[in-house]
Amino acid sequence: MSEINLNVVTQRFILGCWRLSEWSYSTQDLNKYIQQVIELGINNFDHADIYGDYSCEELFGNALKLTPSLRQKIKLTSKCGIKLQSSKFPQHTQHIYDTSFQHIITATERSLTNLQTDYLDLLLIHRPDPLMDAAEIALAFNQLKKTGQVLNFGVSNFTPEQFELLQSYLDYPLQTNQIEASVLCHENFINGNFDHLQMKRIIPQIWSPLAGGRIFTDTNELSSQRVQASLIKLARHYAVTPDLIALAWLLKLPSQPQIILGSGKLNRVVHAIQSININLSRDDWFELWVSFLGHDIA
Numbered sequence: 001m002s003e004i005n006l007n008v009v010t011q012r013f014i015l016g017c018w019r020l021s022e023w024s025y026s027t028q029d030l031n032k033y034i035q036q037v038i039e040l041g042i043n044n045f046d047h048a049d050i051y052g053d054y055s056c057e058e059l060f061g062n063a064l065k066l067t068p069s070l071r072q073k074i075k076l077t078s079k080c081g082i083k084l085q086s087s088k089f090p091q092h093t094q095h096i097y098d099t100s101f102q103h104i105i106t107a108t109e110r111s112l113t114n115l116q117t118d119y120l121d122l123l124l125i126h127r128p129d130p131l132m133d134a135a136e137i138a139l140a141f142n143q144l145k146k147t148g149q150v151l152n153f154g155v156s157n158f159t160p161e162q163f164e165l166l167q168s169y170l171d172y173p174l175q176t177n178q179i180e181a182s183v184l185c186h187e188n189f190i191n192g193n194f195d196h197l198q199m200k201r202i203i204p205q206i207w208s209p210l211a212g213g214r215i216f217t218d219t220n221e222l223s224s225q226r227v228q229a230s231l232i233k234l235a236r237h238y239a240v241t242p243d244l245i246a247l248a249w250l251l252k253l254p255s256q257p258q259i260i261l262g263s264g265k266l267n268r269v270v271h272a273i274q275s276i277n278i279n280l281s282r283d284d285w286f287e288l289w290v291s292f293l294g295h296d297i298a
Contacts, residue, residue: 004041004273004274004276004277005276006040006041007041008041008276009040009041009042009273009276010041010042010043010044011256011258012251012256012257012258012259012276013041013042013044013258013259013260013261013272013273014042014044014045014046014077014205014258014259014260014261015037015042015044015045015046015260015261015262015269016046016207016260016261016262017045017046017047017051017056017057017060017262018046018047018048018051018052018056018262019051019052019262019264020051020052020056020059020060020264021051021052021053021055021056021059022052022264023264025059025063025264027059027062027063027066028063028066030059030060030062030063031063031064031066031067031070033264033266034060034063034064034070034074035067035070036266037266037269038070038073038074040269040270040273041273042261042269042273043073043074043075044074044075044077044121044258045060045074045075045076045077046077046178046205046260047060047076047077047078047079047111047115048078048079048080048082048126049078049079049080049082049107049110049111049114050082050083050084050126053084053086053088054084054086054088054089057078057111057114057115058114058115060114060115061113061114061115061116061117062116064115064116064117065116071117075121075122076115076117076120076121076122077120077121077122077123077124078108078111078115078120078122078123078124079123079124079125079126079156079178080103080104080107080108080111080123080124080125080126081097081098081099081103081104081107081125081126081127081129082095082096082097082098082126082127083095083096083097083098083103097127097128097129097130097131097132098129099125099129099131099132099133099136099137100133100136101136101137101139101140104125104137104140104141104144105140105143105144108120108123108144108149108150109149112149118148118149119148119149119150119151120149120150120151121151121152122150122151122152122153122154122175122176123141123144123150123152123153123154124153124154124155124156124176124178125137125154125155125156125158125166126156126157127156127157128155128157128158128159128162132162132165132166134165134166134168134169135169137166137169138166138169138170141153141170142170145172152175153170153172153174153175154174154175154176154177154178155174155176155177155178156177156178156179156207157177157178157179157180158177159191159192159193160191160192160193160195160196163177163196173200173202174202175202176197176202176203176204176205176258177193177197177202177204177205178204178205178206178207178260179193179204179205179206179207180206180207180208181194181204181206181208181209181250181257182206182208182209182210182211182215182246182250183211183215183227183231183246183249183288183291183292184211184214184215184218184223184224184227184292185208185211186289186292188204194253194255197255198254198255202255203255203256203257203258204253204255204257204258205257205258205260206250206257206258206259206260207260207262209246209247209250209259209260209261210243210246210247215227215228215231215242215243215246216228216242216243222294223291223292223293223294226291226292226294227288227291227292228242229291230287230288230291231245231246231288234280234284234287234288237284238278238280240274240275240278241271243271243272244271244272244274244275244278245275245278245280245288247259247272247275248275248276248278248279248280249280249285249288251275251276251278252279252280252285259272261273
């Protein structure tokens, strides 16, 4: 494998912190891990207020506080718009979406406090809300932008139509749509999200790029079995591991997506970024596409 270009790593990978509370790091060890990840070239850290039952941002913030200068070396993303039932918030009587003005402001300010920072580089609406009032979201975004608490805004899991609805109320461009995609998840190809983002010259952010591990463990679905067989075959051809083929499959997309890696193990992150050196042929890319479909393309 050729030498890794740190600039390319910075452009193509994000560290996802949704399982941070499960990593069982001390504050000092988490601080060290953040610095190690930065040294690899990854400087973007993805959060959401609800991760780890509302605990992950605070854990990260405590680690960041040990070395305040790290804040200038990283980008912080967070998401809001979901309320979970939690002992920390007894007023949350059920699991709902809330994209109201007040919730966005309150959740963002809480994220800033927990992350021990004055600003977020990027704030996303976590999920589309059937009761979403785009004008109200725009008011919240505008206030957060005016106060300098948030520099940029985007969405997560939106359809192209939902994206354009919110964009129509803003005077500045939404920066991304964070969407799920993998060799086992083609939803955002089918619904037009990748085409829409490429048309808008917007870089997608991809979560669950390895289908939550199902590309290795799911033996029940025939589509998974077919994809697993193709991954193993291609891994042998390229002399790499199957997971790197799955990541390279996403990196091949012309929209130049950023891949969110969710591991707290440095060796796994080091391994994953090797995928940037794999250039799948068009034939090999389509082999994986067809393996999932289970039939030839039209």
